Amino acid sequence: MPTDPSPSPITQLSALDRAEFVARLGGIFEHSPWVAERSWAARPFASFDTLHAAMVATMRRASRDEQLALIRAHPELAGKEAEAGTLTRESTGEQKGAGLDQCSQTELERLRTLNAAYRTRFGFPFVIAVKGLTRYQIMEAVERRLNHDAETEFETCLNEIARITRARLEAQFG
Incomplete structure (x- = not known):
């Protein structure tokens, strides 16, 4: 053979x-x-x-x-970049996969309020590997993680980036 x-x-x-x-x-x-x-x-x-x-x-x-800078390079979920259509191809697919493009106006307002509270508290955007999550689970995660201290949240973002990049490699190379 x-x-x-x-x-x-x-x-x-x-x-x-x-x-x-x-x-x-x-x-x-x-x-x-x-x-x-x-x-x-x-x-x-x-x-x-x-x-x-x-x-x-x-x-x-x-x-x-x-x-x-790496954390700050990530777009806000359902944020301005998504609305303007300027997300990377990868981010667009990830956000759509989580149903963030299907948010009702009320859900969109809630998510944007949570994003703003998160950015105000920590100085960087909320980062999460959205694969396999619903928009409701994502909003719950933002609320939960708003209770973290800054160092814990910084480390959580790096861990989430590792998860995101793993999924991106798998998507690109099977």
Whole structure:
């Protein structure tokens, strides 16, 4: 029985030069291609798990200011970017998948009020991996997380970004 001689997608990614690697993976972390650029040096990757782990480690090793900029690069859920149609392709799909594009006017107002309260309290947008969540679960999560202290919430956002990026890698590469 013949085997497929073509290299696996992870082998192909590992073989890319830095610019090509960043071009392919620069959008995995929202508006933050520096994560892919710095992760390139960890090649070759044995699996998508090791690739994701390397990228998350890059995020974790970044300075506090870089981490804050990464959190702030995320759009508010059902916010101005969604209304204006300027979300990234990934964010658009994620928000639609959670039904945020189907909010009633009352739900939209509630979510925007929660977003504003969250941003006022913490200084950055609410970040959550929305895959598998409903808009109601998301609003409940905002309310619950408003009770966190700033450091806990900062760490929660980084953990959620790790979950988001895992889903994005899976969506892009199966």
